[in-house]
Amino acid sequence: MDGKHIVIVGAGPAGLAASSVLPRLGYRVTMIDRSNTLGGHLSKWYQLFPDRAAATVLLEQLTDEVPDSVSTMLGREVTGGSVSSGAVELTLDHGEHLSANGLIMATGFDLFDARRKEEYGYGIYDNVFTQAEIEEMFRQGQIETRHHRKPRSIAFLHCVGSRDLKAGVAYCSKVCCVTGVKQAIELRELLPDAAIYNFYMDLRMFGRGFEELYQQAQERYNIRFVRGRISEAAESSDGSVIIKAEDTLTSRPLKLTVDMLVLLTGMQPAAGSLELAAKLGLVLGDDSFLKPYGLTQQTFKTSYPHVVLAGSCTGPTTLTEAILSGRSAAMALHESLFKLTN
């Protein structure tokens, strides 16, 4: 093999999966991530849906599979570059340049900034949290309100910054429904006596084992599901949160006071990825995620034969999908580089 150089931008699950494939096919691989740790968002989660597998174990498996020959640059951001026929030039944040024969974009997603939905009071009221903060509390093994008290009641709100035209987001973020159900169950185990609610518009339990998890949440874990979107939240003098919704199934307005309100925030393209896409000449969809050649077939391909897309930079994905697409994108890149030279 001629040792062509491939750069992978992003060392999340998708980037890691891609980097485990390419060296074995004879490529020289550089993987860059602006964070100081490997694993992207996976490194922030505690237990995974639907089977509550430990996130640390998966992360370890993914990093173990990366051959030593991969050169990993952490704490470095790709800020610009250009793509020409057969070559890719990338610029990093410290002004360095990298040349490559092929590029894998695995820049992933960012969580929607919950402060943008002011009516829910995130960043204003003490006891409004995001699901990412709850994952962190699980990792620390301690669930408590901002005033260090054990919560007696907790409400999850689905679809925050997803399916919301007012927030400029039309799409569904796909994983937050099952995450909300998973977290409700995990909370129940830590707080046997608490009242736990999920306020939803639709419950999208598409994956294997997801609907079963929902059923367990109802039957075994006594989670109360309310079909209605919370319209607004207010803070009471003791720091609890008063929420308003309609229970659409009984057609009655509803008021509830909870010790914690947890917002299930959606996914959006990673910061800077729009600018980077513009510089590299990559196409964005109406949802601002990178747009592949096809949505059914060729979901890794771009208009350049030597640039491919992997993971949630193309829209909300599960880990399963991110990992599979990382491997598939690597193979797709190999095929087209092989075709280019043979």
Add this chain to the structure above:
Amino acid sequence: MKSFGFQKIVDRQIDLDKADLSLVQALARELTGWQRCIGCGSCSATCTAAGMGSFNPRKVQMLVRMGQWDQVAQEAVHCQLCGKCRLVCPRDVDTRQLMLEFKKLQTISRP
């Protein structure tokens, strides 16, 4: 004591075979956006009038789709046109404007 006698049974069934859905089409020509409603209930939760009685703007949205115009007209009277529903709708539906339109329906069909 058991009471005997006749009782009038009100048929609650929505008869989609008989419902007048032509008005839905007419409405679609007049106003846009309401078709996007997903029945989330945010409007009903925040509605000024809903807090005080049985009025429910989400339900009105649903009755429209089912061609239940009599009920739509009866309900719309209660709207106070405050516009709060518009602020909270995730699908950017102008419920207030719809209600305004349905109030006219009332005056036309029941002089």
